Amino acid sequence: MPEGLQEVRMAKSNGQFVRCLITALATGIAGLVALDTRFVGAANFRKLTGTEIRNRFAGKQLTDEIHYRLLYEKDGTLRSFSMGVKKTGKWVVEKDELCLYLGENDDGCYQVTRSGDQIELLPMGLGGPLDGILQPAYYGNGDK
Numbered sequence: 001m002p003e004g005l006q007e008v009r010m011a012k013s014n015g016q017f018v019r020c021l022i023t024a025l026a027t028g029i030a031g032l033v034a035l036d037t038r039f040v041g042a043a044n045f046r047k048l049t050g051t052e053i054r055n056r057f058a059g060k061q062l063t064d065e066i067h068y069r070l071l072y073e074k075d076g077t078l079r080s081f082s083m084g085v086k087k088t089g090k091w092v093v094e095k096d097e098l099c100l101y102l103g104e105n106d107d108g109c110y111q112v113t114r115s116g117d118q119i120e121l122l123p124m125g126l127g128g129p130l131d132g133i134l135q136p137a138y139y140g141n142g143d144k
Contacts, residue, residue, distance in 0.1 A: 045113040050093045053112050062119055068081065070100070087103070097112070105127075
């Protein structure tokens with residue numbers, strides 16, 4: 001292979017490598033910025049008091065808008081709609097915690113935090129956290 005052609009191929013190869021490296025670095029930096037933004041947003045969550053929980057949840061529903069919907073009726077009835085399964089139980093506020101009872105292993109109380117429309121329920125015992133949006137209750141399709 002002529003020497004000049006070999007140099008052109010190496011230059012092309014090096015240019016592609018540099019572009020690939022720059023793309024990888026930009027993607028990594030964008031990922032870190034997005035991750036950092038999430039942590040900053042999490043820092044804005046504020047713990048709700050028992051009175052705030054009662055006032056915010058009564059007559060509303062907490063949902064991730066895809067997998068589940070928990071409907072908090074004003075009389076303390078809790079209606080759960082999760083992945084096509086409907087359950088009825090009760091909800092109460094004890095001290096500054098929201099307690100959910102649906103006859104499941106992870107029934108119990110949660111610390112409630114809020115940032116804008118976002119709500120996080122952090123379990124005080126077993127079970128995983130829940131997060132979603134608190135919105136007006138929806139009673140479509142004969143759910144009530």
